Amino acid sequence: MFKRTSELNNNTVTVNIEGEDFQVPVGETVAATVLVHNLGYTRTSPISGAPRAPLCMMGVCFECLMEIDGLPNIQACQVQVAEGMKIRRQQGVGGEDG
Amino acid sequence: MGDSYQLVIIGAGPGGLCAATTAANLGLDVTVLDEQPSPGGQIYRGISNTPDDRLALLGADYQHGADLVEAFSASKANYWPQTNVWSLNSRRQIGILRHGQASIIQAERVIVASGAMERPVPFLGWTLPGVMYAGAAQILLKTAGVVPANGTVIAGTGPLPLLVAWQYLRAGVSVKAVLEFSPRSNLWRAAPHLPKALVAGDYISRGLKYTLDLNKGGVPIYYGISGLQAQGHDRIEAVEYGWDTLGSSRRETIVTNSLLVHFGVIPRINLTKSAGCHHIWDRGQQCWRPQVDKWGNTNVPGIAVVGDSAGIGGARSAEHSGRLAALEVARSLHTIDTQQRDLQGQEDLKWIGKDLRVRPFLEALYRLPDSLLVPPDDKTLVCRCEEISAGQIRQAVREGHADPDRVKFYLRCGMGPCQGRQCAPAVAQIVAAENLRPVSDYTTFRVRPPIRPLSIAQLANLGRAEE
Amino acid sequence: MKADVAIVGGGLMGTSTALHLAMSGQKVIVVEKNSPGRHASGVNAGGLRRLNRDLAEIPLSVVAAQMWQDIYSLVGSDCDVKLSGQVRVAENAADLQKLEERAALVSSLGFDREELIDRDRLYQLVPALAPHCVGGLYTAGDGFARPYHALTAFRLKAESLGVKYRTGCQVTGLERLGNCWRVVTNQAKFDAPILVNCAGAWAGQICAYLDEPVPLKIGAPMMMVTERLPHFLDPVVGAVSRKLSFKQMQNGTVLIGGGYLADHDMEKETTEIDFTKLSESSQTVLALFPRMAEVRIVRTWAGLEAFMPDRIPVIGSSAKHPNVYHAFGFSAHGFQLSPVVGRIMSELILNNKSSLRIEPFSIQRFQS
Numbered sequence: 001m002f003k004r005t006s007e008l009n010n011n012t013v014t015v016n017i018e019g020e021d022f023q024v025p026v027g028e029t030v031a032a033t034v035l036v037h038n039l040g041y042t043r044t045s046p047i048s049g050a051p052r053a054p055l056c057m058m059g060v061c062f063e064c065l066m067e068i069d070g071l072p073n074i075q076a077c078q079v080q081v082a083e084g085m086k087i088r089r090q091q092g093v094g095g096e097d098g
Numbered sequence: 099m100g101d102s103y104q105l106v107i108i109g110a111g112p113g114g115l116c117a118a119t120t121a122a123n124l125g126l127d128v129t130v131l132d133e134q135p136s137p138g139g140q141i142y143r144g145i146s147n148t149p150d151d152r153l154a155l156l157g158a159d160y161q162h163g164a165d166l167v168e169a170f171s172a173s174k175a176n177y178w179p180q181t182n183v184w185s186l187n188s189r190r191q192i193g194i195l196r197h198g199q200a201s202i203i204q205a206e207r208v209i210v211a212s213g214a215m216e217r218p219v220p221f222l223g224w225t226l227p228g229v230m231y232a233g234a235a236q237i238l239l240k241t242a243g244v245v246p247a248n249g250t251v252i253a254g255t256g257p258l259p260l261l262v263a264w265q266y267l268r269a270g271v272s273v274k275a276v277l278e279f280s281p282r283s284n285l286w287r288a289a290p291h292l293p294k295a296l297v298a299g300d301y302i303s304r305g306l307k308y309t310l311d312l313n314k315g316g317v318p319i320y321y322g323i324s325g326l327q328a329q330g331h332d333r334i335e336a337v338e339y340g341w342d343t344l345g346s347s348r349r350e351t352i353v354t355n356s357l358l359v360h361f362g363v364i365p366r367i368n369l370t371k372s373a374g375c376h377h378i379w380d381r382g383q384q385c386w387r388p389q390v391d392k393w394g395n396t397n398v399p400g401i402a403v404v405g406d407s408a409g410i411g412g413a414r415s416a417e418h419s420g421r422l423a424a425l426e427v428a429r430s431l432h433t434i435d436t437q438q439r440d441l442q443g444q445e446d447l448k449w450i451g452k453d454l455r456v457r458p459f460l461e462a463l464y465r466l467p468d469s470l471l472v473p474p475d476d477k478t479l480v481c482r483c484e485e486i487s488a489g490q491i492r493q494a495v496r497e498g499h500a501d502p503d504r505v506k507f508y509l510r511c512g513m514g515p516c517q518g519r520q521c522a523p524a525v526a527q528i529v530a531a532e533n534l535r536p537v538s539d540y541t542t543f544r545v546r547p548p549i550r551p552l553s554i555a556q557l558a559n560l561g562r563a564e565e
Numbered sequence: 566m567k568a569d570v571a572i573v574g575g576g577l578m579g580t581s582t583a584l585h586l587a588m589s590g591q592k593v594i595v596v597e598k599n600s601p602g603r604h605a606s607g608v609n610a611g612g613l614r615r616l617n618r619d620l621a622e623i624p625l626s627v628v629a630a631q632m633w634q635d636i637y638s639l640v641g642s643d644c645d646v647k648l649s650g651q652v653r654v655a656e657n658a659a660d661l662q663k664l665e666e667r668a669a670l671v672s673s674l675g676f677d678r679e680e681l682i683d684r685d686r687l688y689q690l691v692p693a694l695a696p697h698c699v700g701g702l703y704t705a706g707d708g709f710a711r712p713y714h715a716l717t718a719f720r721l722k723a724e725s726l727g728v729k730y731r732t733g734c735q736v737t738g739l740e741r742l743g744n745c746w747r748v749v750t751n752q753a754k755f756d757a758p759i760l761v762n763c764a765g766a767w768a769g770q771i772c773a774y775l776d777e778p779v780p781l782k783i784g785a786p787m788m789m790v791t792e793r794l795p796h797f798l799d800p801v802v803g804a805v806s807r808k809l810s811f812k813q814m815q816n817g818t819v820l821i822g823g824g825y826l827a828d829h830d831m832e833k834e835t836t837e838i839d840f841t842k843l844s845e846s847s848q849t850v851l852a853l854f855p856r857m858a859e860v861r862i863v864r865t866w867a868g869l870e871a872f873m874p875d876r877i878p879v880i881g882s883s884a885k886h887p888n889v890y891h892a893f894g895f896s897a898h899g900f901q902l903s904p905v906v907g908r909i910m911s912e913l914i915l916n917n918k919s920s921l922r923i924e925p926f927s928i929q930r931f932q933s
Binding site: 001002003004005006025027028029032035036040041042045047048050051052053054055056057058059060061062063065073078080 | 133135140144147149151152155215216218225226227228229230231233234235237238239241242243244245246247248269270332333355356366482483484485514515516519520550551
């Protein structure tokens, strides 16, 4: 669970996280945004279904894969928020059981 | 094939920035590829748009990055932000993704300055949400002013856990404990290196300052910790660890919904490996790194590596190695002669020489025990993506899959989205331990490009839009 | 070190041969210069295909298909076999005509497995296919397996029957010693009355030692694999006029091949991916499976493989020396044949005759 050290100023955009709209600072990464909005987990593993959340924040661990504007497998730590962006958790996909 | 470029620098951390500034000021045509939206690399991430109050929080070291960026911006180097590099081959062809368009550019010379990543150390429960790398948490602080909401535990080795704890202290974030995993015996091993280290004692005095401030701030620091475990169901609920004190050993638990771990950093070697550069096991740093000479040259003609991607030396050292590589490129392209290169590089070489003298001390002090490098518990997930455990890897080795690549083929370990970045070191360590051979006998997984995923449409449209 | 048979090459052909010989009680040593499956055997596309084989290969392929169906009884593992069919797609009338001719030809020779299917049946089988296709040639019961898993299963079974592997063991020479062959390597010497060349991309070098040169060429077919996707495809899909092999694996990833070749370096035993060619391969994928546009490629690779000029392998006895046998040059479609090739080799070695017709594969065809 994370929080911001400073109050939001006017320089924000509106993003939609799992169906709910939030004002978030311009320039923030999606990963930072979802951590602050306490999403708990950001994807589930396609193998076991276990919940996962951002780990490295620099694009090397691929744990923060999310569905952004309908596209799956986007690294949330590598993408900045944008007005109207739709952010969803990625439910593990793949294979004959998934 | 796309356009041709004289010098392409991959990465815009201190190494890449200094290389670019130096080369551009010598009149070379320089293009810097950066996956980030603004220069600074991970160490000075977002430096050009960090608000003043946050800068003050982060300390003077961080502000130094602003000077580097300023010099870089004043030079004629071209800067391509948000440009992903997805391949590099031995002919210096670089696959890039920019504005959603994939293309391949040809470079006459390449300087790889892709930096370091936090060393992945698998432990029980490390996949639980709420467990994060401490460097990652620092990135959140630097770029977004985002911090743990209900306190945190910081565990690991080296100077960074102390630094992050210190920065949190200043930001008013509760730090429940700092758990130091370097064995106490490291002190004895490091002690002989101390006299040499004193000449560059800056590192040590800073460490002392953080420790004193944390003590004053009431943040407990526990030494001699082992056996880390994150507990919880859908997210971390507690940290469990072993504490050896006065000959007795006991398990302790701290309730927390945030655990930040850091066991040092290792070079990012995917690019240099895929380019065919020769890599070696660095015993002091306990990691693989490309083999380079003092100018950053690798065995592949025209490809140099600088900064932490050539071996961990830290941000200041990266600046100097970046300048040296730029001078060497200028020499090889006949912009300057050998004498000019040597003369202009004199100070940088001297600095690196001095800094190198403190390394054996730090490396011995923060040396990881085997129990962290080779996950002892068979149940530990080593490959996070494909969920392969240490036990499965050991079993595969016993069945004759005797090197990391065989293990990968057999178990899909390292074949998930992170392409082995998080499991490669531990897999090599386990394979070596099972085969009773030194880890230096092995290399990590062969790198299969693209080193970043590329969509089929992007690949189908390769190099087309700009024509 | 002595054995009844020395096999050079620990890939699938060498391992299958070793397994079949060991099942008949032979003492076999396999000399492998890297580790089993380091090149083509470990990294191929794993296709189990009778469809569209060279006519000479069909009888072998038919028996091999039976063996794969019951692979568990041979090696004690299912090798992740999935027999969900293979289909070759016609995109226009000209393509379809080629398939009609092929179907007529194979059926005139008495083979009934290549079934001409109409448009409706094609889209029933492959609903994800782009809408312009007109029909196909389909072999039910074809499919795929995981090659490195198959190789491992074959090897473990062979080892359980006493086959010895010597890995990291590079052959540096072959000598005739009385009625034995001596395999000289960088590690040790191995003596055996019978020598088998299953050295894959390096088979030409073994032939050179035997003074029996072959016009073998090295190629490194490239493969791409995607991230995991929800299940959408059963059969393996190829096309008449395009270079494509397209299959969804059990774990959801899609494996894409088609015979585009990487650059390679035989000295260093390395390959370097040519993304310009893979771009073409991606265009092919999009032409037939437009829904793949946003799917991401996570890995590409290539394996070193031996190609013969006529694209069929060398299987049989040496034409120069007694007690020397060859099985190599499978030209990137050997995986499916591997169980039957092992059986044929053991028949040749032990009974001096093969139960299947192997004359077309004789090495003599290259010795005018």
